[in-house]
Amino acid sequence: MLPAARHQAIVDTVQRERVVRVSDLAQQLGVSLMTVRRDIELLEESGKVERIHGGAKLPGGATTHEPGFELKSTQFPAEKRSIAVEAAGMVHEGMAVGLSAGTTTWALAQELVKGPRITVVTNSVRIADLFHQGAAAGAPFGSTVILIGGERTPSDALVGPIATAALKQLHLDLLFLGVHGMDPDAGFTTPNLLEAETDRAFVAASRKLVVLADHTKWGTQGMSTIAALEEADEVISDAGLSADARRILEESVSRLRIAGQP
Known part of the structure; x- marks a missing residue:
């Protein structure tokens, strides 16, 4: 799988699951843990995902908005x-x-x-x-x-x-x-x-x-x-x-x- 396609697959999975683990992404994509970590770093730089311990999540900081x-x-x-x-x-x-x-x-x-x-x-x-x-x-x-x-x-x-x-x-x-x-x-x-x-x-x-x-x-x-x-x-x-x-x-x-x- 080309890097661009792999990146899109990671973004799609994060958008669907909200929070995903590196190990699950590696298994899903058939690549190493290190490859997924590097992909997540690149995607974070472009604002598409946010790194967390052991995985990635939807981007966005803690919110103070409180709906009625x-x-x-x-x-x-x-x-x-x-x-x-x-x-x-x-x-x-x-x-x-x-x-x-x-x-x-x-x-x-x-x-x-x-x-x-x-x-x-x-x-x-x-x-x-x-x-x-x-x-x-x-x-x-x-x-x-x-x-x-x-x-x-x-x-x-x-x-x-x-x-x-x-x-x-x-x-x-x-x-x-x-x-x-x-x-x-x-x-x-x-x-x-x-x-x-x-x-x-x-x-x-x-x-x-x-x-x-x-x-x-x-x-x-x-x-x-x-x-x-x-x-x-x-x-x-x-x-x-x-x-x-x-x-x-x-x-x-x-x-x-x-x-x-x-």
């Missing part, structure tokens, strides 16, 4: 619902469950309103309202909802020192964490510094961390890291998650679940 809740709620609703249904099966009567703010955790809350009686701790106004509306509509089970205070972000998360201080007093069985991105180097991230701090307090207060992230979050970096991949006990994603992403996550977290698959 309304926009995010319209993106990949079927995938988010499938993740929510999978996650809801982990919740049992009497649990103390943390739900961070986000549209995937909001989808999970829609399932939990119908589920067993639990104590929910959240920094999401939307999630708290959902449980309140369920109680007002005569939902068969009544869960206790604790809404922590703080400064409100564009994604309707309550964050900052007040939120963090409240979480330091609590002990949760399980945390479902929504994220802006997940990346081999950056881990689980968010564009908002205060939200990252509050989410880290959520993680510290919880016995088990379950990250809910659809496949589009792979290879995306927010400006601030919440946790390394290795800190998650489980990740629940959807069938659109690439094979390479699945391999990396399976090596990093205790368990990777793909919603709808055994």
